[in-house]
Amino acid sequence: MGYRVVVAGATGNVGREMLNILAEREFPIDDIAALASSRSQGDEVEFGESGRMLKIQNIEHFDPNGWDIALFAIGSEATKVYAPKFAAAGCTVIDNSSLYRMDPDVPLIVPEVNPGAIDGYTRKNIIANPNCSTAQLVVALKPLHDAAKITRVVVATYQSVSGAGKSGMDELFEQSRNIFVGEQAEPKKFTKQIAFNVIPHIDSFLDDGSTKEEWKMVVETKKILDPKIKVIATCVRVPVFVGHSEAVHVEFENEISAVEAQRILREAPGVMLVDKREDGGYVTPIEAVGEFATYVSRIREDPTVDNGLAMWVVSDNLRKGAALNAVQIAELLGRRHLQKAA
Template sequence: MTYKVAVVGATGNVGREMLSVLAERQFPASEVVALASTRSTGREVSFGDKVLKVHALDYYDFKGTDLVLMSAGGKVSKEWAPKIAQHVPFIIDNSSTWRMDRDVPLIVPEVNASVLDAGIKKGIIANPNCSTAQLVVALKPLHDEATIKRVVVSTYQSVSGAGHEAMDELFRQTRAVFVADPIEVERFPKQIAFNVIPHIDEFLDSGYTKEEWKMMVEVQKILDPDIQVTATAVRVPVFIGHSESVTVEFEKPITAQRARAILREAPGCLVIDKHEDGGYITPVECAGEDATFISRIRKDPTVEHGLSLWVVSDNLRKGAALNAVQIAECLINRKLLED
């Protein structure tokens, strides 16, 4: 069986990565269509060894399309996903628009693929926040073993999570520092080159940012509503790859050695944890990789049952494009997407 697939937002960072992952994983597509805004009509994007012409979302006829992968932002998703769902069996959306909708499954395949079997009422499946995706991949096997009570996470998020313009700004500012040009701040609230910014997305009345709130509520929806989560989201001058410092409190005892063994066998996880110089993963090594890398696993001595760990993943892949394609593969494997 093969399927006609449309990628909405095909010219963006995640959209391009979706096309790349579809080709790499040899997704059974009879046809792949690249869609974007009208101003991108006629542009070319790569799909494996092919080049696709971009079509305008506004004028595209979705009849006959089996699956849509969307990464065009919240406003576009809110307007277009319900319209597309009238003609297409399934939409996998990467924006935050539908994540907390009770009738929309929020899926990380290694963690909660079985939720899909309960039905997809609106025809929409949500991809989680990029930082949430890698976090729950690491937490799920530990939760199954010792039941997580509380998670404290600080993120170190790359600029690619904010799009092309953010990556360009980091490049321009870095160059400006070396040649002593003025630093121009446009995409971020402060200089990002040689700096860190503890602010991603808008501030809420609680004092948390929306990015932090997303992580907190999404972990509960995906993994367990009883888990308490507090997050601090920080933007760092890295082009690709999100890192997380995670401290976990459990109900039951669990040693660092046992956690290492569990995570080595867990789907989607790769443990690199040597107590020596360089015996851990950084964003440079994770770029272009599918795994969620876990390092620095150690006992947290401040609580009765606690561990601390370091989690790194390519945010454009597991945090977005790869996860979306894995959801599509789940639909096929569970016989939910029929030819």
């Protein structure tokens, strides 16, 4: 016996990826519904490689009663309207937006990192999925924190345009094409030209000079991993279609060597260590696209601080950063609470 599953936002990048991953991982499904706004009603989306097509239903008119799990990828404003409605109907919401992440009554989950926190989902019947950059960061940090206790993290991100949705990907493509043919590359989605450029600005600016994206990484890492860890982030948009990368500098309370960190991460859940000190002995976003793992490379000791390490972390942001993590949460929820057999 399987679950009755809803994917809300099924026409977007993350929603489509959720459908792909549900099929790839053979999530036990008795019935599935694909939802979006009225603009997409009647359109079709593919479910898995079998060629099965799902007709898009209008979320405004959908009755969530009798459904078990809803994977939401519809943004904060729509989530504010529909998540409480679904949750009240007994359909557990796993939300990809930022709306509930810092709500003390909503668990913020990365299954490899803090699976036990999911037990608090019953307070609102909602579970939050973290920011895409946070998810891959904490997967890499958790086993090291367990081994030597992290005190401080400094991270610079290199975030792909898919993190800004289809419009971000379209803008990179159109600007690149225009530049090659000698036409103007005017920014629309982004604040500056993204083609052949990098932009140190994601989301809105806050009073302290950081951006909301950077704030998310700080507070979410603390909530998921350990509130005592000091974190600072600089988040940068780069002209890559899919795949987020991070340069991570970590300070520990206890001594830990690069060799020991490699050994730990080689066995860590969700991590793939690719760390050869030679040309090409590391992972870039292109190799991470379509993969489930969070890749770690370039581990080395940081001589500028006591007990410091530096490393390079890469993941498919549409997968581990969003859709995959949501499906893994659904799997965890099923194992720990819903307990229906496949």
